[in-house]
Amino acid sequence: xxxxxxxxxxxxxxxxxxxxxxxxxxxxxxxxxxxxxxxxxxxxxxxxxxxxxxxxxxxxxxxxxxxxxxxxxxxxxxxxxxxxxxxxxxxxxxxxxxxxxxxxxxxxxxxxxxxxxxxxxxxxxxxxxxxxxxxxxxxxxxxxxxxxxxxxxxxxxxxxxxxxxxxxxxxxxxxxxxxxxxxxxxxxxxxxxxxxxxxxxxxxxxxxxxxxxxxxxxxxxxxxxxxxxxxxxxxxxxxxxxxxxxxxxxxxxxxxxxxxxxxxxxxxxxxxxxxxxxxxxxxxxxxxxxxxxxxxxxxxxxxxxxxxxxxxxxxxxxxxxxxxx
Amino acid sequence: xxxxxxxxxxxxxxxxxxxxxxxxxxxxxxxxxxxxxxxxxxxxxxxxxxxxxxxxxxxxxxxxxxxxxxxxxxxxxxxxxxxxxxxxxxxxxxxxxxxxxxxxxxxxxxxxxxxxxxxxxxxxxxxxxxxxxxxxxxxxxxxxxxxxxxxxxxxxxxxxxxxxxxxxxxxxxxxxxxxxxxxxxxxxxxxxxxxxxxxxxxxxxxxxxxxxxxxxxxxxxxxxxxxxxxxxxxxxxxxxxxxxxxxxxxxxxxxxxxxxxxxxxxxxxxxxxxxxxxxxxxxxxxxxxxxxxxxxxxxxxxxxxxxxxxxxxxxxxxxxxxxxxxxxxxxxxxxxxxxxxxxxxxxxxxxxxxxxxxxxxxxxxxxxxxxxxxxxxxxxxxxxxxxxxxxxxxxxxxxxxxxxxxxxxxxxxxxxxxxxxxxxxxxxxxxxxxxxxxxxxxxxxxxxxxx
Numbered sequence: 001x002x003x004x005x006x007x008x009x010x011x012x013x014x015x016x017x018x019x020x021x022x023x024x025x026x027x028x029x030x031x032x033x034x035x036x037x038x039x040x041x042x043x044x045x046x047x048x049x050x051x052x053x054x055x056x057x058x059x060x061x062x063x064x065x066x067x068x069x070x071x072x073x074x075x076x077x078x079x080x081x082x083x084x085x086x087x088x089x090x091x092x093x094x095x096x097x098x099x100x101x102x103x104x105x106x107x108x109x110x111x112x113x114x115x116x117x118x119x120x121x122x123x124x125x126x127x128x129x130x131x132x133x134x135x136x137x138x139x140x141x142x143x144x145x146x147x148x149x150x151x152x153x154x155x156x157x158x159x160x161x162x163x164x165x166x167x168x169x170x171x172x173x174x175x176x177x178x179x180x181x182x183x184x185x186x187x188x189x190x191x192x193x194x195x196x197x198x199x200x201x202x203x204x205x206x207x208x209x210x211x212x213x214x215x216x217x218x219x220x221x222x223x224x225x226x227x228x229x230x231x232x233x234x235x236x237x238x239x240x241x242x243x244x245x246x247x248x249x250x251x252x253x254x255x256x257x258x259x260x261x262x263x264x265x266x267x268x269x270x271x272x273x274x275x276x277x278x279x280x281x282x283x284x285x286x287x288x289x290x291x292x293x294x295x296x297x298x299x300x301x302x303x304x305x306x307x308x309x310x311x312x313x314x315x316x317x318x319x320x321x322x323x324x325x
Numbered sequence: 326x327x328x329x330x331x332x333x334x335x336x337x338x339x340x341x342x343x344x345x346x347x348x349x350x351x352x353x354x355x356x357x358x359x360x361x362x363x364x365x366x367x368x369x370x371x372x373x374x375x376x377x378x379x380x381x382x383x384x385x386x387x388x389x390x391x392x393x394x395x396x397x398x399x400x401x402x403x404x405x406x407x408x409x410x411x412x413x414x415x416x417x418x419x420x421x422x423x424x425x426x427x428x429x430x431x432x433x434x435x436x437x438x439x440x441x442x443x444x445x446x447x448x449x450x451x452x453x454x455x456x457x458x459x460x461x462x463x464x465x466x467x468x469x470x471x472x473x474x475x476x477x478x479x480x481x482x483x484x485x486x487x488x489x490x491x492x493x494x495x496x497x498x499x500x501x502x503x504x505x506x507x508x509x510x511x512x513x514x515x516x517x518x519x520x521x522x523x524x525x526x527x528x529x530x531x532x533x534x535x536x537x538x539x540x541x542x543x544x545x546x547x548x549x550x551x552x553x554x555x556x557x558x559x560x561x562x563x564x565x566x567x568x569x570x571x572x573x574x575x576x577x578x579x580x581x582x583x584x585x586x587x588x589x590x591x592x593x594x595x596x597x598x599x600x601x602x603x604x605x606x607x608x609x610x611x612x613x614x615x616x617x618x619x620x621x622x623x624x625x626x627x628x629x630x631x632x633x634x635x636x637x638x639x640x641x642x643x644x645x646x647x648x649x650x651x652x653x654x655x656x657x658x659x660x661x662x663x664x665x666x667x668x669x670x671x672x673x674x675x676x677x678x679x680x681x682x683x684x685x686x687x688x689x690x691x692x693x694x695x696x697x698x699x700x701x702x703x704x705x706x707x708x709x710x711x712x713x714x715x716x717x718x719x720x721x722x723x724x725x726x727x728x729x730x731x732x733x734x735x736x737x738x739x740x741x742x743x744x745x746x747x748x749x750x751x752x753x754x755x756x757x758x759x760x761x762x763x764x765x766x767x768x769x770x771x772x773x774x775x776x
Contacts, residue, residue, distance in 0.1 A: 064776050066432060066436060067407075067410045067411065067414050068410060068413070068414070068432060068433070068436035068437075068438035069436045069437075069438070072776075074776050077773070077776060081769070081773050085766075085769040085773070087740060087743065087766045088739070088743070152595075152596065153592065153595040153596050154595065154596020154597065154598075155596065155598075155604075168517070169592070172591070172592065172595040175591075175594070175595030176591070176595065177750075264530065265739075266743075267530060267746070268746070269743075269746040269747060269750065269752070270743055270746065281739070284407055285734065285735060286733065286734040286735060286736050286739075287410070287429065287432055287734060291773075
């Protein structure tokens, strides 16, 4: 039996590989160490900059920790306080959900629209692309400050324009609780260039023959968009949606700046108190590092769940060319 | 489940093992300088001063080195609390620290991150009576005096004298009733009903008009005497304060209707100019009176020298007019961090900075903050204008104070401000209920901090 097995091992598609004599154990170890050596920069970075901070923050989330004192283990009290007693947690959560439900879809729609516009001109398309993309290159803090000035209800040009065309009580924008989040949405739309470039690539990638086939079938423009364009760019939409949701959960800089900075977090009337701002306030203003770590982990878990749900449900509406998934 | 518990325990073990302990290096036997050797020593002081103010600040150490030639001081500016705290935590603290964050005093003292100065004070015979009594309240918490003042802010009333003359008002208001009457005379409306010029804007968040300042005007307390419970719902002064604000808005800006006044004022406030620019409403004439700090005198001298204005203590409730002259105070603090490498020499520097009259006068004259010892307030070379003198008097007033420190930092203010923001626009109409909710939320924070 043993002889038969030995013979069988030297036939078939892997016969040549099998014929190669086994590498001595010491050489394997040496090879493994070489691989490790080449991987070591990444491994060191991963352990030092990702794994350790994550494990630390997980530990801190179960402690009372202010940076001023050593962490003190308090079990799940940070988490129970968060869900039952923190007066700003649910407010921050609601505001963040608003940004996700309103801001993310609008950004996708606007991104597709501007990308579609850029497919139209026969000349100067590169110039237009650059112009549309430029706002994305502005630092978020600078862009937010500029928007605060432009949308100032007292002397900003937007409200002066609105008053000029007859609007008696134009919005207070970043100074009004009903309009501040809309101001943030507009700020996001202004910097839509990054999404626009991806959508533009997606639109230009749609095979022309599909449109021609649709036209032969008698499809009008709306039908071509609905039944050809949208399915063909659905992977790009999916990508933008996932990234947009993750970014929106971590929304911070624009809300921080437009509210007026550290002394005015969440203003006006808590309308810009998003999750990231509340986390910052607890961690760095109130020095509740343990509690902030718990908030960070809750956010991490929520993002994981949302991303998983989006990926699971993508089967129903995302179409890949050639059927690959 | 069991596997999760094991994983969690492993994480905890790993993280604990890797966490810097920031060991307590406080000198076990305090050497207050009397026995310190004269071996050359370099002290480091970290603080948040920047720019022109940092340049002025760095000059004060020449005087210290002249007095103690064996000690050199290196000053690092632009260092905020987070970096200082991180250094303390990692055992690399400087010798002396400076902070603008008065609301963190409770946490600094209670945690021991800033050393209790009482042992140093007792051993060296330092006379704390050099400071006005009000200073102790904002530099002490839970029995630990962990900070000294190094200049301070004081808040009072600024008013445009030209507008007062035009309105026939001869003296600044001293009571809140007078303030309201004067504000009504000074307020002007546009034809569409919007506010053209506001007499006074009692809107929380409008420049320096904040919840702590509102409470201070009424002498409202934040905590019970033992500091374990919020009293914002039970101290009648809080209710009186918010009710006054409500009535003021209704009468001055709403023709008797609160909501009209609140809507007009909200829109007016939304168009306010930036606080630290020449677009400030006081500069542009949008307002006639404003609550502000003493530093505004320097800004006005620099940025709007032709503005005719005067200052006065902020008006008080009619039934507290006998205390007229007091106001909110509180400013920069200095201390010895846990792990200060040269505590004996650092204590010498701390005393020098906190009490040396020429130093305090120099800083007051150049940075335009209020000097913080009784001697420096009387110093003949203190450059005092009539407008600035008001703030020296407010600081010296025995009834002037800052809100009580607490172990929860600024959380109490955030909570009450959240209520106040709804109250002043008319979204929250139940004053008692709102204050009760705020008190409970503050108590929850206290309980969490006490774990």
